[in-house]
Amino acid sequence: MNPDRHSRSMLPIPDRPAPGLTTYDAKDPDTAYPPIEPLLPPDGAPNVLVILLDDVGFGASSAFGGPCATPNAEKLAAGGLKYNRFHTTALCAPTRQAMLTGRNHHSVGMGSITETATSAPGNSSLRPNTKAPLAMTLKLNGYSTAQFGKCHEVPVWQSSPMGPFDAWPSAGGGFETFYGFIGGENNQWEPALYDGTTPVEPPATFEEGYHLTEDLADRATSWIRTQKALMPEKPFFVYLAPGATHAPHHVPAEWADKYKGKFAGGWDAQREQTFARQKELGVIPADAELTPRHAEIPAWEDMPDELKPVLEREMEVYAGFLEHTDHHVGRVIDAIDDLGILDNTIIYYIIGDNGASAEGTVNGAFNEMANFNGMAALETPEFLVSRMAELGTPSSYNHYAVGWAWAMDTPFQWTKQVASHWGGTRNGTIVHWPSGIEEKGGLRTQFSHVIDLAPTILEAAGLPEPTVVNGVQQSPIEGTSMVYSFNSPDTAERHDLQYFEMFGNRGIYFKGWSAVTKHRTPWVMVGGTLPAFDDDVWELYDGSVDYSQARDLSADDPERLHGLQRLWLIEATKYNVLPIDDRGAERLNPEMAGRPTLIHGNSQTLFAGMGRLSESSVVSIKNRSFSITAEVEVSASGVNGVVIAQGGRFGGWSLYAKAGKAKFVYNVLGIHEFATEATDPIPAGTHQVRMEFAYDGGGLAKGGDVTIYYDGTAVGTGRVGATQAMIFSADETTDVGYESGTTVASDYTAERSRFTGKIHWVQIDVGIEDNDHFIDPDERLRVAMARQ
Template sequence: MAQHGTADPFQPGASTTTHQPAAPVRQETRPNVLIWMVDDVGFGQFSSFGGLVDTPNIDRVARSGLRYTNYHTAPICSASRAAMLTGRNPHTVHIGGHATAAREGFLAHDARIPAGAGTIAANLNAAGYATFALGKWDHLPNEEASPAGPFTRWAQGQGFEQFYGFMAADADQWNPVLYRGTTPVMKPKGADYHVSADLADQAIAMIDQRSAPGEQGRTRPFFMYWATGAAHAPHHAPKEWIERYKGKFDQGWDAARAAVLKSQIAAGLVPKGTKLAPRPEGMPAWDSLAPDERKLFARQMEAFAASLAYADAQFGRILDRLQERGELDNTMVVITSDNGASAEGAPGGLYNEAEVTSAKPPSTAENLAFYDDWGGPRTYPHYAVGWAVAGNTPYRYFKQTTHEGGTRVPLVVSWPKGIAARGAIRQDFAYVSDVAPTILDATGTPLAKVVNNVPQTPMEGQSIAATFNAAGDPRGGRAQYVELYGNKKLMWQGWSLVTSHRLRTWDWQTAKTFNEPWELYDVVNDPGETRDLASSEPERVARMAAEFDRQVQPRNVFPLFNLADTGAESVMRGRAEFARRGGQWRYAGPVGSISSGLAPPVIARSFSMTVAIDNLTPGATGAIFAQGGQMGGIGFYLNQGRPQFILNDLRGNSVSVTAPAPLAQGKADLHLEVARSTPGADGKAEFDVTIRDGERILAHQAVRFALSPYFGLSEVFGIGGDAGSPVLRGYEAGAPFPGRISDVQFDFK
């Protein structure tokens, strides 16, 4: 249960208490549980937390329950989601950072959640709950995130009966790569498709269709984990929603921070006298910006706000359906974010989030070229650093850092039948691993001793169910460490001991030593971390540093490493796989939704490809192979029957080599040869492309083009289809090839 009072803040062992479940709740009175895991949303972005984004449905839940202002999470998505669902610390469950940066041989970072760390879903499902997961699922190793499995760490291997969503850190909201269970599926048809609405449709259907097996007329309680892509980049929203925010952010991020802070103080969310954190590197004063910069940056925030507000409206549809069914009062609703607002859009923002890897970020003029389309299907945008800082008001820094802006996020909990408080604020310390034991307490579910025939380890989180009935002291609670790629932190009864190791989070290549000094902040009296007290409190620093070391040692946190180290290892693994295959990739027939790390290296090397085609429909259009999409992609298609090789850059520019005549009906033995030169100073390489049918040359042409080595987190490779954003404009994403494909072979030089 939650700890309160004024216990010795340096009491050894304060962090070792584990979950002790409450007395079982009667079957017919057990609450439903609905978690909305929002993505990359900071403390000051919900309107119920003083934010300037209208979130009336989140506010509706807040009015009926509790707002927690001292809730912390891991500073990156994979780690926080794994911790929330298992009730254990991120490093304990082997996801100390992001799963895409997993490291072999590092137990805290190999992304293989142990079987002994069963999830909330596994526990509740064993206790009779229907369990559903929708949306983002990205906390598993890269090599397991493909239709080939293994599926142990997919949602349905982690206690969920049903899953509908995407297996990546983000999604093209217009053209997501979707799975139902473990099977790739096409998105529903419709010109106005958006994944947030789709996820709400699916959630409502799952709620309506559940029933207790063999028990007519009885409905099982449910546990639903609803994890939208919003408001992670790309910030996609319907145009009419973006227009609703036209002009709302013209005052800029400095004025926005001041307005949000004023509202937060008035609402009692932060104490009177709270000062804003200082501007970080990369965030200019709004008044110093040129008119074009202000115009661009305001538009960036309009798209973000619309993305979050639109998702809130879809969440409201789920609440409305529960209300119609008479179930909302006995549903425990939990709304939170996986980490603070993201600064990965760099100082100027990005019309395409994949540009974060470019040696030279897009200029204001280059970004402004996409102004009218910002937030629509022709962009994959991310906002500038200044909006991330404003989104985390009043806290310092942002996602990926261990300062308050990276780890302190909103938490809203409502359960009308179980929580008497309405619209109350709780200042009790809570951590992301506390969510699971709290839900087990609320549902009266004992922690299972065995899950899938594997004995279970104790949950490290602590239930905060006691706070449902009584407010505690922000100086109460246990000590809790946080670490991410060399950024360190210990939180202990209102104090934060933290390092500033990697702060330019948009720079993936940042590499330093790990000798940054400890900083000490009293975050009860100075939430914005404006006064470093390390020099005046050396004894507190020493004792808190010792507690940090005590907590991390058994969890394999050391040795520390930089994010850049993981990139080098990815390259080495790719080379090893290339050598193992002898430069050959073979496929018997169509495959789809293969993550870029498992795809043949068509982006990086010269290659030849052969494919046998049969039962061909004359004049048909379809993907033979494709990787990426409209803003960064490579593909080989039939376009109205004509073989066509396509290259797209990150700005949506495209070149192609196309046969002048369509293939004849029946069979074809296609050969594609792509010889590429080393890129020049302009970033462009020469691609010498030959397309043959048997020995007959159909097309031969050399083109110069700048092909990015990175298309984005959500883009995939496929044969016989093109899931996600299509490489060929106008092609129906995911549509199967109009014929039979077999004997596909790639040979690389």
């Protein structure tokens, strides 16, 4: 093996040409220069494929005893290792940023999701430049790098079309290629996609057989083949992060139908079945105990009989979704195998970025946005029964019930968001690397954490942890390489201290023991009373004899518990966890949270062609009166199409023209559609079209009266019966002159949404009375100056 001639602790590697003879004439026989060689990592550095699924609990995949068939995970495990004590942070964005940097989530500013960022260092959603991501380190050492799928690490105020793009994967993230979506979730049938930083439309429609997971697998497979065709000497780092199986649970019906009748016994029975299977497989110890159901989670037998068919279908759809995801992950692995490079490719298959999601209410949801808006009561059992056949289809934005999430976290307590207990943080993980792992089908029980992936990859590649990246001195990686465990199943664990915290749920692991306290319940999003942090009740578990945290020893060993509580506080101080922040609505308000915002004042002017504007990029019209005014130019033949629309099929509003007439539609959760239409067409020429909404007041989510004006003259009135208080969508955006994604109104499709006239400008005003119902040039100047 040739010695590595590069000094790799400083990145980029400094160019240091060797001194020597410089001739005057290139034809001189003494003219000699070494050939230009591409930068490569050390000899033998493996290809790397990291697969990170979304919202999959420890007890979901068949590879770890669950009911959802994942044959490709099983096949990979049969040729590699299963880790049954691998941990995440209990939430998506924190897990992803921690994994990609090798640092704890608060260390890289990702104490929670970007939408709830604050100005506190541990919750800012800003990764310090002293903590460069793994992809950047690998790229600067000669790897080809690409990411496909979900990126939820971009601060919300940097997610508009103007960036800045420092935190996007293909800019500051170190990935040369990115194809996927920015945010926490996406519609699997009609996703909002980016190629690099450029918005793109899906290559096909639902009717043509499109599904996002398949698209991502296609892209990853094509990129890997191209990379090996053109740069076979360079290893690759591919990060495949499908949005699956995060809600909405979208999957072709034939995949869900495979599971018909298999969940008729309910979630309590499913826990028992999974637990038995886990012991049979040996993925949990023979003496492990099944933790009991908490009172907050209803028993299956207590659910209404008329609702049980819906609940069964929710789980059938989810199981089909996970099997479908595993199938397409398998296609990527097969492509690597077909290229003959599987042996020297280290594959991490992390089955979930946190525990199973309990954000779907105790009944599940046809549209999960109902719960996020505190309006879950709209989805009555009768409503859910009436829409059961649509679950998983493009007309749904569905999520399963809390009980199923709990069952998918067998044998542990609790779920996603609950960082205190293993149900929120323990995720089955498979590592496959024939060139570096001797045993096939082995089990590893050493404690490990998602921050361990980065140092593992660096060690496997023979690369040092960089001390300087892009001129900035780096802080040490906080994870522990797992390479020591690859060929030593009985070696003592090296990662023996780890804190956990999410929304006040917190815990500490130290040398086999864990002390934990659950502070809040994930599915209680509106209302509820939280205890003071000092009043939280702590539990104590001895992991050496209690794998599943089933026997609370806090009363038996209070001294040890107190010691671990102090240790949690020390670690929390070290890694920017403090101050603990359990606030809800306050953190959604940028001014109260202390994060930047693109919105200033009560007015905003937009222009034709602007689109893919996230909700945080547009002034909020929720829970108050507002007006939308557009100056448009219309030909004598009339006009059709969208002037401006926010949201989509599952909640939002749209001002558009139909058969020449202005029309306003407010869509509440895809359940109610309130329409107001002008009596007359928009006249030919240049005119102001205005919609005013007079909010009823008296609380959140109330209705109001609608009036449509042409040049200040009323031409139509209507009524909106209710509104959405918190959020329209996690993935749909605001567009001017067209509508991308799904459409707010059923009058048009995205393909036919283009406004056929000309839009000069659109102005949104909130809480402002304009008695002439018209915007004159002076008013427009005032708005422009107020935003400087």
